[in-house]
Amino acid sequence: MVATPDGNGYWLAKSNGTVEAFGDALWYGDASGLNLNKGIVSMAATPDGGGYWLLGGDGGVFAYGDATFYGSTGNIVLNKPALGMAVTPDGKGYWFVASDGGVFAYGDARFYGSMGGTSLNQPVVGMAVDQATGGYWLVAADGGAFSFNAPFWGSTGNIALNEPIVGMEAATDGSGYRFVASDGGVFCFNLPFEGAITQAGAPNVAPPTIVAIAAHGTLGYWLLSTQGVVYSAGNAPFFGNGS
Secondary structure, eight states, rough: EEOTTSEEEEEEEETSEEEEEEOOOOOOOOOOOSOOOOOOOOEEEEESSSSSEEEETSSEEEETTOOOOOSTTTOOOOOEEEEEEOOTTTTTTEEEEETTTTTTEEETOOOOOTTSSSOOSEEEEEEOOOOOSSSSSEETTOOOOOEEEEEOOOOOTTSSSSSSEEEEEEEEESSOOOEEETTSEEEEEOOOOOOOOOOOOSSOOOOOOOEEEEEEEETEEEEETTOOOOEEETTOOOOOOOO
16 A cells, blocks of 8 residues: 555555555556566555556566666565565665565665564564655564664564564654554554554454555554555545455
8 A cells, every 4th residue: 555645545556466546646557467476565656646666576566657667676586575665765766675674776775784684583574765864664573673774763573462563654754653563553653643453343353454554644544454445544534445
């Protein structure tokens, strides 16, 4: 899930490459008609909202709209699958990260370091860019956070979580970040807590499985479930669910 720059829309991507647009987000194409080697695992938008990239689990990158292709690892055998992507502040480059913490940089994205080759307690599950410094953060399934040319705001690495962390998002000015767990628990660091998904429907109904979090500037954030259901927290407006 990725929000438009003005927060008045968002895109949702499926593992088969299908992209759906909501609110003021425009549809620029998708990879649903391609024979993908690995499913789509992440998505990122250009700073002007005029395009987006899709990332496959093999590190293949697919560019749409005014998004430029800067390179990929689609022809390289990765030690571990790719799973998260972030774009440089000017949109002229991008990084992606594999579950072993290896970071790959393209275009004007600078490599500031990675966790590749380090023994991790849990695999890396996401990354976010620091718009203020041009650096980035990585987050692991246990909530351990790793900062590269970006300030460390905290982590849940020493907390016993009910369910693993599945993603992160960062403030547009780099002043903090949030993690989301698969049960919808949200952990905020130097940013306000706007709500979480802890139970849905009747009391005995299991909560949804959350797979992503996306920020709406300072107004809140959205959570996305495996079923394509979008949950709005804070003042983030609801524009629709995935099919």
